[in-house]
Amino acid sequence: MNTRSPHPSRARRAGYTVIEVMVALGILALGASGIIALQRATAVSGTQARNLAMANLIAQSWAERIRVDALQWNEPNGLPDLSETDWLRLAETNPDQRLIPEEVPTMGSPVADVLGIDAYSADLVTSAYCTHLRFHRFPGIMSTPGTLIRADIRVFWRRDGSPADCDVTPSAVDAQPDLYGAVYLTTSVMRNKIRD
Numbered sequence: 240m241n242t243r244s245p246h247p248s249r250a251r252r253a254g255y256t257v258i259e260v261m262v263a264l265g266i267l268a269l270g271a272s273g274i275i276a277l278q279r280a281t282a283v284s285g286t287q288a289r290n291l292a293m294a295n296l297i298a299q300s301w302a303e304r305i306r307v308d309a310l311q312w313n314e315p316n317g318l319p320d321l322s323e324t325d326w327l328r329l330a331e332t333n334p335d336q337r338l339i340p341e342e343v344p345t346m347g348s349p350v351a352d353v354l355g356i357d358a359y360s361a362d363l364v365t366s367a368y369c370t371h372l373r374f375h376r377f378p379g380i381m382s383t384p385g386t387l388i389r390a391d392i393r394v395f396w397r398r399d400g401s402p403a404d405c406d407v408t409p410s411a412v413d414a415q416p417d418l419y420g421a422v423y424l425t426t427s428v429m430r431n432k433i434r435d
Contacts, residue, residue, distance in 0.1 A: 391425050
Protein backbone atom coordinates (compact mmCIF):
# COMPACT_ATOMS: atom_id res chain seq x y z
CA MET A 240 0.00 0.00 0.00
CA ASN A 241 1.21 3.45 -0.86
CA THR A 242 1.43 5.73 2.24
CA ARG A 243 2.36 8.78 0.30
CA SER A 244 -0.15 11.55 -0.11
CA PRO A 245 -1.80 11.49 -3.47
CA HIS A 246 -1.03 15.23 -3.90
CA PRO A 247 2.49 15.94 -2.65
CA SER A 248 2.52 19.50 -4.02
CA ARG A 249 -0.38 20.54 -1.71
CA ALA A 250 1.49 19.40 1.38
CA ARG A 251 4.44 21.63 0.54
CA ARG A 252 2.20 24.68 0.04
CA ALA A 253 0.54 24.40 3.44
CA GLY A 254 3.13 26.54 5.37
CA TYR A 255 5.22 29.66 4.84
CA THR A 256 8.88 29.55 4.03
CA VAL A 257 11.46 31.34 6.11
CA ILE A 258 12.08 33.79 3.28
CA GLU A 259 8.42 34.75 3.12
CA VAL A 260 8.33 35.34 6.87
CA MET A 261 11.51 37.46 6.73
CA VAL A 262 10.12 39.60 3.87
CA ALA A 263 6.86 40.11 5.78
CA LEU A 264 8.76 41.11 8.94
CA GLY A 265 10.93 43.51 6.92
CA ILE A 266 7.88 45.23 5.44
CA LEU A 267 6.29 45.45 8.90
CA ALA A 268 9.48 46.95 10.36
CA LEU A 269 9.72 49.49 7.55
CA GLY A 270 6.11 50.57 8.09
CA ALA A 271 6.55 50.78 11.86
CA SER A 272 9.70 52.91 11.53
CA GLY A 273 7.78 55.28 9.23
CA ILE A 274 4.99 55.62 11.77
CA ILE A 275 7.48 56.26 14.58
CA ALA A 276 9.23 58.95 12.51
CA LEU A 277 5.87 60.55 11.75
CA GLN A 278 4.95 60.55 15.45
CA ARG A 279 8.27 62.20 16.33
CA ALA A 280 7.79 64.89 13.67
CA THR A 281 4.27 65.51 14.95
CA ALA A 282 5.50 65.86 18.53
CA VAL A 283 8.24 68.33 17.53
CA SER A 284 5.78 70.36 15.44
CA GLY A 285 3.27 70.38 18.30
CA THR A 286 5.90 71.63 20.75
CA GLN A 287 7.00 74.35 18.36
CA ALA A 288 3.40 75.45 17.78
CA ARG A 289 2.76 75.56 21.54
CA ASN A 290 5.91 77.67 22.09
CA LEU A 291 4.91 80.12 19.36
CA ALA A 292 1.36 80.45 20.65
CA MET A 293 2.45 80.93 24.26
CA ALA A 294 5.16 83.44 23.33
CA ASN A 295 2.61 85.42 21.28
CA LEU A 296 0.26 85.56 24.26
CA ILE A 297 3.07 86.74 26.53
CA ALA A 298 4.13 89.41 24.03
CA GLN A 299 0.53 90.65 23.76
CA SER A 300 0.25 90.85 27.54
CA TRP A 301 3.47 92.91 27.60
CA ALA A 302 1.99 95.26 25.00
CA GLU A 303 -0.99 95.78 27.30
CA ARG A 304 1.31 96.34 30.28
CA ILE A 305 3.17 99.03 28.36
CA ARG A 306 -0.12 100.70 27.43
CA VAL A 307 -1.11 100.71 31.10
CA ASP A 308 2.34 102.04 32.00
CA ALA A 309 1.79 104.90 29.54
CA LEU A 310 -1.17 106.10 31.62
CA GLN A 311 1.38 107.41 34.14
CA TRP A 312 3.05 109.51 31.41
CA ASN A 313 0.90 112.63 31.27
CA GLU A 314 3.18 115.62 31.96
CA PRO A 315 0.85 117.54 34.27
CA ASN A 316 1.28 121.33 34.03
CA GLY A 317 3.91 120.75 31.33
CA LEU A 318 6.33 119.00 33.70
CA PRO A 319 8.01 115.88 32.27
CA ASP A 320 7.08 112.75 34.19
CA LEU A 321 8.28 109.90 31.97
CA SER A 322 10.68 108.93 34.77
CA GLU A 323 7.67 108.01 36.93
CA THR A 324 6.69 105.14 34.64
CA ASP A 325 7.74 101.58 35.32
CA TRP A 326 9.22 100.67 31.92
CA LEU A 327 8.72 103.57 29.48
CA ARG A 328 11.40 105.58 31.27
CA LEU A 329 13.89 103.30 29.51
CA ALA A 330 13.13 105.34 26.38
CA GLU A 331 15.15 108.17 27.93
CA THR A 332 17.69 106.30 30.05
CA ASN A 333 18.51 103.54 27.50
CA PRO A 334 17.03 104.51 24.13
CA ASP A 335 17.16 101.97 21.28
CA GLN A 336 18.81 99.30 23.45
CA ARG A 337 17.23 95.90 23.98
CA LEU A 338 17.07 95.35 27.76
CA ILE A 339 15.74 92.95 30.35
CA PRO A 340 12.82 94.82 31.94
CA GLU A 341 12.66 95.19 35.67
CA GLU A 342 10.26 93.06 37.65
CA VAL A 343 7.38 95.13 39.00
CA PRO A 344 5.39 93.04 41.51
CA THR A 345 2.01 94.58 40.76
CA MET A 346 2.53 94.87 37.00
CA GLY A 347 4.60 91.99 35.62
CA SER A 348 7.79 90.00 35.40
CA PRO A 349 10.13 89.38 32.45
CA VAL A 350 10.12 85.67 33.38
CA ALA A 351 7.23 83.31 32.62
CA ASP A 352 6.67 79.62 33.28
CA VAL A 353 5.51 76.96 30.81
CA LEU A 354 1.90 78.16 31.10
CA GLY A 355 2.88 81.79 30.43
CA ILE A 356 2.26 82.88 34.02
CA ASP A 357 4.63 85.48 35.41
CA ALA A 358 7.32 84.01 37.63
CA TYR A 359 8.61 86.45 40.21
CA SER A 360 11.99 86.22 41.91
CA ALA A 361 10.37 84.91 45.11
CA ASP A 362 8.69 82.06 43.19
CA LEU A 363 10.44 78.73 42.84
CA VAL A 364 9.29 78.20 39.26
CA THR A 365 11.33 77.04 36.30
CA SER A 366 11.47 79.75 33.68
CA ALA A 367 10.39 78.83 30.18
CA TYR A 368 9.91 82.21 28.48
CA CYS A 369 11.83 85.47 28.89
CA THR A 370 11.12 89.01 27.72
CA HIS A 371 13.33 91.80 26.38
CA LEU A 372 12.14 95.34 25.68
CA ARG A 373 13.49 98.14 23.49
CA PHE A 374 12.06 101.67 23.31
CA HIS A 375 12.47 104.47 20.81
CA ARG A 376 11.06 107.92 21.46
CA PHE A 377 10.16 109.77 18.30
CA PRO A 378 11.27 113.40 18.53
CA GLY A 379 8.61 115.19 16.49
CA ILE A 380 5.49 113.25 15.64
CA MET A 381 2.04 114.85 15.60
CA SER A 382 1.64 118.41 16.85
CA THR A 383 3.63 117.98 20.07
CA PRO A 384 7.22 116.73 19.88
CA GLY A 385 8.22 113.64 21.82
CA THR A 386 4.74 112.31 22.55
CA LEU A 387 5.13 108.93 20.82
CA ILE A 388 7.25 105.95 21.92
CA ARG A 389 7.72 102.75 19.92
CA ALA A 390 8.07 99.62 22.02
CA ASP A 391 9.71 96.47 20.62
CA ILE A 392 8.90 93.34 22.63
CA ARG A 393 10.82 90.08 22.25
CA VAL A 394 9.74 86.90 24.01
CA PHE A 395 12.22 84.04 23.68
CA TRP A 396 12.65 80.43 24.82
CA ARG A 397 15.17 77.61 24.49
CA ARG A 398 14.50 75.45 21.43
CA ASP A 399 15.79 72.31 23.17
CA GLY A 400 13.13 72.61 25.89
CA SER A 401 15.55 73.22 28.75
CA PRO A 402 14.80 76.05 31.22
CA ALA A 403 15.49 79.50 29.83
CA ASP A 404 18.09 81.69 31.50
CA CYS A 405 16.36 85.06 31.61
CA ASP A 406 19.55 86.81 32.72
CA VAL A 407 21.20 86.10 29.37
CA THR A 408 22.16 89.29 27.56
CA PRO A 409 20.07 90.33 24.58
CA SER A 410 23.16 90.20 22.35
CA ALA A 411 23.70 86.54 23.30
CA VAL A 412 20.16 85.72 22.18
CA ASP A 413 20.78 87.60 18.92
CA ALA A 414 24.01 85.67 18.33
CA GLN A 415 22.48 82.19 18.80
CA PRO A 416 19.30 81.84 16.70
CA ASP A 417 19.69 78.05 16.61
CA LEU A 418 19.54 77.89 20.42
CA TYR A 419 16.69 80.36 20.99
CA GLY A 420 13.28 80.70 19.43
CA ALA A 421 11.69 84.13 19.59
CA VAL A 422 8.54 86.10 18.86
CA TYR A 423 8.70 89.84 18.16
CA LEU A 424 5.89 92.35 18.63
CA THR A 425 6.02 96.09 18.02
CA THR A 426 3.55 98.60 19.38
CA SER A 427 3.52 102.28 20.17
CA VAL A 428 2.12 104.43 22.93
CA MET A 429 1.36 108.13 23.15
CA ARG A 430 1.62 110.41 26.11
CA ASN A 431 -1.60 110.48 28.10
CA LYS A 432 -3.22 113.87 27.67
CA ILE A 433 -4.72 115.50 30.72
CA ARG A 434 -6.33 118.87 31.01
CA ASP A 435 -4.35 121.51 32.84
